Amino acid sequence: MRTLLLPLLLAAAAAAADAAGPDPLLCATAEEVARAAGYAMEAQSVRAADGYVLQLHRLRARGRGRPRAAGQPVLLLHGLFCASDLWLLRGPGAALGYLLVDDGYDVWLMNFRGNRYSSKHERLNSTNPAFWKFSWHEMAMWDLPAAVDHVLATTGWRQLQVVGHSMGNSVLLAMLATRPQYARKVALGSLLAPVAYIHRLRLPFSRTLLSDWGRIHSFLQRSGVYSIPATTNSSCSLFQQVCGDQKPTQDFCFRFVQSIYGWDPQGLNKTALPFYLSHLLAGVSVDTVAHFMQIVKSGRFEAMDRGPEENLRRYGSTTPPTYRLNGIDAPLALYYADNDYELHPKGVMQLAQELRNVVSISRVPDTAFNHVDFLLHEQVHSLLYSTVMTLMRQFRHNKTRNVSP
Ligand SMILES: *[C@@H]1O[C@H](CO)[C@@H](O)[C@H](O)[C@H]1NC(C)=O
Ligand SMILES: *[C@@H]1O[C@H](CO)[C@@H](O)[C@H](O)[C@H]1NC(C)=O
Ligand SMILES: *[C@@H]1O[C@H](CO)[C@@H](O)[C@H](O)[C@H]1NC(C)=O
Ligand SMILES: *[C@@H]1O[C@H](CO)[C@@H](O)[C@H](O)[C@H]1NC(C)=O
Numbered sequence: 001m002r003t004l005l006l007p008l009l010l011a012a013a014a015a016a017a018d019a020a021g022p023d024p025l026l027c028a029t030a031e032e033v034a035r036a037a038g039y040a041m042e043a044q045s046v047r048a049a050d051g052y053v054l055q056l057h058r059l060r061a062r063g064r065g066r067p068r069a070a071g072q073p074v075l076l077l078h079g080l081f082c083a084s085d086l087w088l089l090r091g092p093g094a095a096l097g098y099l100l101v102d103d104g105y106d107v108w109l110m111n112f113r114g115n116r117y118s119s120k121h122e123r124l125n126s127t128n129p130a131f132w133k134f135s136w137h138e139m140a141m142w143d144l145p146a147a148v149d150h151v152l153a154t155t156g157w158r159q160l161q162v163v164g165h166s167m168g169n170s171v172l173l174a175m176l177a178t179r180p181q182y183a184r185k186v187a188l189g190s191l192l193a194p195v196a197y198i199h200r201l202r203l204p205f206s207r208t209l210l211s212d213w214g215r216i217h218s219f220l221q222r223s224g225v226y227s228i229p230a231t232t233n234s235s236c237s238l239f240q241q242v243c244g245d246q247k248p249t250q251d252f253c254f255r256f257v258q259s260i261y262g263w264d265p266q267g268l269n270k271t272a273l274p275f276y277l278s279h280l281l282a283g284v285s286v287d288t289v290a291h292f293m294q295i296v297k298s299g300r301f302e303a304m305d306r307g308p309e310e311n312l313r314r315y316g317s318t319t320p321p322t323y324r325l326n327g328i329d330a331p332l333a334l335y336y337a338d339n340d341y342e343l344h345p346k347g348v349m350q351l352a353q354e355l356r357n358v359v360s361i362s363r364v365p366d367t368a369f370n371h372v373d374f375l376l377h378e379q380v381h382s383l384l385y386s387t388v389m390t391l392m393r394q395f396r397h398n399k400t401r402n403v404s405p
Contacts, residue, residue: 027236027278030057030085030109030117037092038062039101046150048113048142051124052134055117056147057084057109059097070106072187072396073151073160077110077144077168079193080292081228083117083282084109086165086375089275094381096163096388103389105161108151112139112171115282116230132226135291135304136167140174148185159187161392165374166342167292169194173301173351176330177323183330188359188395190388192335192374196301196325198292199347204259213293220286230283239274253277262339262370267377276376301325301351325354333360333391335384337369362387 025036034041040060047053060070076087076097087097087109100107111117113134124131151160164172169191176183203209209216220226231239243253254270257277268276291304303320305311315321332355336348345363352358364384369377377383 023240023275026240026275027231027233030083030088033085033088034059034097037088037098039092039098043117044150044154046146047122048146050138050142051122052113052118052142053120053122054113054143054147055111056150057111057117059088059101059107059109061101070155071104073106073108073155073157074100074392075108075110075147075151075160075162076100077162077164077172078112078115078282079166079168080288081281081284082165083115083230083279084111085279085282089272089279090376090380096375096380096385099381099385099389100163103393106155108147108160110144110147110168112136112143112167114227114285114288117282118143119283126227129224129226132285133287134285135287136171137174137291137303139288140171140178144171144175145179145182148182152185159185159397161188161190161395162186163190163192163388163392164194165192166195166371167288170196170292170301173325173328174303174323176328177325180327180329183328186330187397188392189330189332190335190392191332192384192388193337193340193343193371194332194334194348194351195292195343196295196323197299197347197350198296198342199344199350201296202262202341202344210293210297213290213297217286217290217293225286227283227285228281228289231278231281235281236274236278239277243273243277245271257372258370260341261372262337262341262368264339264368264370264373264377267366267368267370267373267379269376269378280372325351326356328355329357331357331359331395333362333388334358335362335364335374335388337364337371337373338367339369340371342371360391 025033031041040062042058044056044058045053046056078084078086088095092098097107119126121131162172172189173196242249294305295301300322302322303315305320308318311320312318334348334352336345338345352361366383
């Protein structure tokens with residue numbers, strides 16, 4: 001009997017494994033990822049003043065019975081190329097989105113214009129080049145204010161907390177510098193890898209990339225390339241084919257990713273790499289990248305240079321204005337890492353000197369910690385988020401609540 005059962009069981013197991021196929025979450029949306037983790041997520045549309053239609057994701061504990069009274073709202077701002085998903089990828093007990101929900105916050109995930117969730121406009125089709133004529137300056141002028149106002153109006157709170165990664169912080173800083181009335185709405189900003197002064201890129205070929213960027217940009221424009229598209233289901237499966245476990249190219253893929261963000265082989269789970277990569281490219285305009293190239297070159301935290309005429313129209317001056325960092329009142333906490341190839345610690349020190357309400361500056365206590373480790377490191381909770389959340393709790397004033405629950 002037993003001799004018969006064993007092959008049957010093995011065959012059944014093999015069939016089940018076949019039917020399951022690759023990781024079902026490989027190219028899943030933020031809502032699918034959250035649901036699989038046992039959380040509920042709701043998408044809400046927010047209209048930016050210049051017509052872009054953004055999708056905010058509100059993350060909640062899955063309610064058994066009556067939902068708990070929601071706590072202070074927190075808005076999470078994703079980085080360049082990314083979307084709301086990045087705050088979830090490490091999973092429950094490790095990803096910041098879930099940790100904050102578990103800690104009682106009302107968690108909102110931003111999706112800036114141009115990413116897969118925010119690719120609509122009232123009048124412009126995203127196939128129209130005019131749709132893509134924005135950089136992170138416009139995210140700061142229109143997207144973030146609209147999102148902050150929406151969250152406060154929906155929740156009835158007077159202030160929220162903001163947590164940003166990379167570009168999310170550039171947008172936050174540019175908004176606070178340009179629209180000071182929004183500083184009063186921010187109880188605390190926690191800035192993970194605050195990109196304002198990059199100081200020195202440590203990407204491979206960064207010197208060539210920078211010196212040739214002008215030519216690359218105009219070549220892309222002439223070729224009609226205005227956006228860097230999001231991964232599709234077919235590129236997801238390509239990541240699985242090239243970077244998945246047991247693939248001969250996995251090691252190459254792993255090294256390539258490390259060379260972009262910073263060498264930290266201990267920090268990144270190789271098996272999860274295809275899943276991470278599938279979510280790291282969520283769509284953005286070429287101009288957004290161009291704007292970063294400009295501030296790396298100029299060394300100034302300034303608006304995008306669009307030529308004298310267009311500058312005059314957009315900013316009211318022929319040269320791009322510099323964002324006035326020393327005018328920002330909101331309390332800000334800065335977190336940086338030694339091995340961050342996209343943001344040198346010296347750039348963070350320069351930023352800290354200009355800001356006038358820095359409540360803390362923390363270096364992640366791991367010399368190998370890199371730019372994407374802020375979201376994906378295996379020990380990101382103990383190395384970083386526990387510190388971030390301890391400080392956040394001190395700014396969780398109940399006096400900022402407008403209406404009774
Ligand atoms: C892509 O994959 C996701 C989840 O794996 C699925 O929900 C979606 O329908 C797929 N999209 C297309 C166009 O096949
Ligand atoms: C946008 O343009 C494409 C191609 O021109 C078309 O197929 C699509 O229906 C348009 N979308 C909207 C929302 O008008
Ligand atoms: C790495 O990721 C895979 C796939 O998500 C997961 O099954 C595994 O437990 C992870 N390994 C560690 C050490 O966390
Ligand atoms: C905040 O709430 C706690 C109890 O929930 C209360 O004891 C405290 O007085 C409140 N503080 C303010 C400033 O309202």
